Amino acid sequence: MDSASTISQDSSITARYRSGARPSARELRRIDRHLVSLVAPDSFEAEQYRRLRHVIEELRTGTGGSVAAVSSPIAGDGKSVTSINLAGALAQDRFAKVCMIDCDLRRHSTSLCQSFDSRFSDAQGLTDVVINRAISLDNVLVQLPAFNLAIIPTGQHQIGPYEVLRSRRFSEIVQEARRRFDYIIVDTPPIVALSDCKLIEKWVDGFVLVVAAHHTPRRFLKEALAALDRRKLLGVVFNCSDQVSARYYGYEHYYGGKGRGRRSAPGVTGWRAPNAAPSDR
Ligand SMILES: Nc1ncnc2c1ncn2[C@@H]1O[C@H](COP(=O)(O)OP(=O)(O)OP(=O)(O)O)[C@@H](O)[C@H]1O
Numbered sequence: 001m002d003s004a005s006t007i008s009q010d011s012s013i014t015a016r017y018r019s020g021a022r023p024s025a026r027e028l029r030r031i032d033r034h035l036v037s038l039v040a041p042d043s044f045e046a047e048q049y050r051r052l053r054h055v056i057e058e059l060r061t062g063t064g065g066s067v068a069a070v071s072s073p074i075a076g077d078g079k080s081v082t083s084i085n086l087a088g089a090l091a092q093d094r095f096a097k098v099c100m101i102d103c104d105l106r107r108h109s110t111s112l113c114q115s116f117d118s119r120f121s122d123a124q125g126l127t128d129v130v131i132n133r134a135i136s137l138d139n140v141l142v143q144l145p146a147f148n149l150a151i152i153p154t155g156q157h158q159i160g161p162y163e164v165l166r167s168r169r170f171s172e173i174v175q176e177a178r179r180r181f182d183y184i185i186v187d188t189p190p191i192v193a194l195s196d197c198k199l200i201e202k203w204v205d206g207f208v209l210v211v212a213a214h215h216t217p218r219r220f221l222k223e224a225l226a227a228l229d230r231r232k233l234l235g236v237v238f239n240c241s242d243q244v245s246a247r248y249y250g251y252e253h254y255y256g257g258k259g260r261g262r263r264s265a266p267g268v269t270g271w272r273a274p275n276a277a278p279s280d281r
């Protein structure tokens with residue numbers, strides 16, 4: 001990993017975060033366009049992630065909690081897109097210190113991250129820290145100063161997710177991140193049929209559950225809700241919902257223009273409070 005990207009002290013984090021660096025137009029063009037909080041912060045879609053940001057900020061104000069996991073019932077519901085957009089929305093406050101931890105050791109979000117930084121392809125991360133005590137958090141944090149964001153990738157070392165997530169070292173890393181960052185967003189694997197989220201649950205202050213329109217079967221949503229500690233459920237994100245229309249709110253659609261592109265655009269993210277009735281498929 002590029003050593004210039006690593007940091008060694010809290011004070012240097014602060015210095016870089018406040019440096020006011022902005023992404024160049026070339027950098028922005030490379031980024032996956034689903035990451036609207038980063039590439040199009042003024043868009044209607046990005047506004048939806050700011051609504052979610054508000055929920056996380058309220059968690060911090062109300063309870064002091066700063067660690068929120070993003071999960072979903074099954075694969076492909078939009079956990080990684082939601083995680084990065086949420087972290088990006090929080091990081092729009094240039095004074096907030098925001099970190100995202102990729103805890104989906106089965107299907108990491110490298111391809112999304114790689115679109116904005118090629119260092120992710122061979123970056124050390126969580127598994128390396130867990131397996132080797134000589135590797136510190138500083139060694140694996142990938143700093144993206146232009147986005148005011150730090151990311152801990154999954155890592156290069158192949159080790160079973162269960163072993164990583166139950167390890168003492170993992171808990172130490174989360175605790176250290178807590179001390180150093182204002183907000184930590186944790187991208188997770190799906191809940192149904194895997195034990196990972198039960199292990200992650202212990203270390204986070206809240207869960208955001210992502211449900212994708214026309215994708216997540218209702219029975220799996222019920223299973224996921226039953227598996228979670230409901231006291232930690234912050235809310236449910238209805239991803240790719242076509243019920244929230246940008247035009248309705250007087251916004252021009254970011255990708256769409258007139259008629260075209262609505263299908264290829266990232267769906268807007270609807271937000272419902274915890275215990276809202278699950279939607280039908
Ligand atoms: N709001 C959205 N609008 C349009 N496409 C989206 C949206 N959210 C996610 N997608 C697309 O859906 C696919 C799955 O998204 P993502 O990788 O975030 O899901 P995931 O739940 O993290 O999947 P996995 O369980 O495999 O890690 C991707 O191709 C992504 O670009």
Ligand SMILES: [Mg+2]
Nearest residue numbers: 079080104109
């Ligand atoms: Mg994912």
